Amino acid sequence: MMTDISPAQTITLAKIRHIEELERLDSCIAFVEKIGQLIHQLQIERGASCLFIASGGQRFSAERAEIVAQNQSIETVFTAALQQHLDRNSRADAKQLTLISWILLGLDQLTTLRHQITLLNISFADSIESFNRLIGSLIALIFEITDSSVNSKISTCLLTLYNLIQGKEFAGQERAVGAYLFGSGSLQLPHQQKLFELIAQQERHFELVCQFGSKELCEAWQQWQASDWQLQHAKYRAKLTSARDQQTLTPSHADLWFDLCSRRLSEMWQIQCQLVDTMHELLAGLTRQAKQDYEQTRQYLQTIQASPQANLNSTFFNLAIPVENALNFQAHDTSQTYPMASMIALLQHQSRQIADMETELSDTKKALTERKLIERAKGLLMSTLGVTEMEAYKTLRSTAMEQNRKVIDIAENILASHRQPG
Known part of the structure; x- marks a missing residue:
């Protein structure tokens, strides 16, 4: 059932x-x-x-x-x-x-x-x-x-x-x-x-x-x-x-x-x-913080479900409440006030938490992605030029210095050139 x-x-x-x-x-x-x-x-x-x-x-x-x-x-x-x-x-x-x-x-x-x-x-x-x-x-x-x-x-x-x-x-x-x-x-x-x-x-x-x-x-x-x-x-x-x-x-x-x-x-x-x-x-x-958040969320839900004022079926379509940023997990105005406790307010808060976490994570993920691309470019140079890993990185670094560019830019160019047909 x-x-x-x-x-x-x-x-x-x-x-x-x-x-x-x-x-x-x-x-x-x-x-x-x-x-x-x-x-x-x-x-x-x-x-x-x-x-x-x-x-x-x-x-x-x-x-x-x-x-x-x-x-x-x-x-x-x-x-x-x-x-x-x-x-x-x-x-x-x-x-x-x-x-x-x-x-x-x-x-x-x-x-x-x-x-x-x-x-x-x-x-x-x-x-x-x-x-x-x-x-x-x-x-x-x-x-x-x-x-x-x-x-x-x-x-x-x-x-x-x-x-x-x-x-x-x-x-x-x-x-x-x-x-x-x-x-x-x-x-x-x-x-x-x-x-x-x-x-x-x-x-x-x-x-x-x-x-x-x-x-x-x-x-x-x-x-x-x-x-x-x-x-x-x-x-x-x-x-x-x-x-x-x-x-x-x-x-x-x-x-x-x-x-x-x-x-x-x-x-x-x-x-x-x-x-x-x-x-x-x-x-x-x-x-500890996540467990406290869980307990507070559970109590909040009990509160709004018990509230006779909380019209849970209509708040999603209350166009006075902006939800677009929350739906896309983007940062949004935290000064928005709500006339009553509602599921929308809780979801807005949760979406904002996730957006903040993803923003903080982006710099780390960027560094990880750059490292992957540099490693792939090194591997490509090693196989095509028959050089060691150190020699491949030296080539990337010296090329970057000669062209006054970042190593990641040179790595991306090498990978892009390899992908091009002919």
């Missing part, structure tokens, strides 16, 4: 759906937190593995074995969190699931990679790139989860976190390349060029961290950048970036460089943890 459905039921259902969305976001943040932990530990293992290989297995053997044991436990925690994430999020789309498949494949084959490193059957460069590939797939998953968020405040926090983790990953790669250069005792131009690219990538992502991060985070970031040991890191970075091809470097500086970079990564990790805690606190507050 069919039952009648009323505006009051659908209004309250919308409030319930909003609460459910926030609860879903809570599980997403918990999962992103586990992804971040796994990335951090893999970065530590990558550093130890690189030093182990660079020393011909003479150093960091015991430290690396301990790190691997820790990471195996974290991988178990990650897979459990992944299963929980999928159980609670039936909306995970094909892109997320495909990325997850790649990640699981990489984790399955991590034991083999570790065995090759132990036997010194893999080169320094290939070891780095192997870890980079797995870490890159995990960071890509964070991006896709960020892209699926429909809450503006949480989406902005997730975008800040994504750029922090991505910048931190490039900082980790800088540590490995710099350690190799110092350890080798001489400067090689290809590795120096790689270093320049990694520095530029960090700057790009850290600028976005400050753009989307809170005022407090940006102030803390600037203070951290001005610290004494950061200035010391910059000093040793300058030794690498200003050296000439085949110029002699001091091998003993490799350990100091590695320690400075490791401290830098640890500081970023602390900021990352603080940002995750902030998201949990923010989401808890949003959930």
Whole structure:
């Protein structure tokens, strides 16, 4: 038997759906937190593995074995969190699931990679790139989860976190390349060029961290950048970036460089943890607010339904009450007063809330869309020119500088030209 459905039921259902969305976001943040932990530990293992290989297995053997044991436990925690994430999020789309498949494949084959490193059957460069590939797939998953968020405040926090983790990953790669250069005792131009690219990538992502991060985070970031040991890191970075091809470097500086970079990564990790805690606190507050809103809405509906003055059947066609903006979920005049409590007033308020959320979300979504377009343009350049990812981005950036335009504009032109027939 069919039952009648009323505006009051659908209004309250919308409030319930909003609460459910926030609860879903809570599980997403918990999962992103586990992804971040796994990335951090893999970065530590990558550093130890690189030093182990660079020393011909003479150093960091015991430290690396301990790190691997820790990471195996974290991988178990990650897979459990992944299963929980999928159980609670039936909306995970094909892109997320495909990325997850790649990640699981990489984790399955991590034991083999570790065995090759132990036997010194893999080169320094290939070891780095192997870890980079797995870490890159995990960071890509964070991006896709960020892209699926429909809450503006949480989406902005997730975008800040994504750029922090991505910048931190490039900082980790800088540590490995710099350690190799110092350890080798001489400067090689290809590795120096790689270093320049990694520095530029960090700057790009850290600028976005400050753009989307809170005022407090940006102030803390600037203070951290001005610290004494950061200035010391910059000093040793300058030794690498200003050296000439085949110029002699001091091998003993490799350990100091590695320690400075490791401290830098640890500081970023602390900021990352603080940002995750902030998201949990923010989401808890949003959930409390949503539940209060639901209860107030329920009481309001009871009030207007009990009111003998509330002519609910005629208010929709009362042409003195503007509803067009509300129907299109656009911002509208909040000073409009109503002669009585009505369903229209409640719907106007709810439409305004949704419009405000969508307006706040637009800047975040724009940044996400731009990143997607730039990645697609990079992929197209990589396939057509046969260049690396870094070289493709360098082409985009240099073209943008030559033409005095934004990188996103160049990316859009490249994609548009590729779509044109002939």
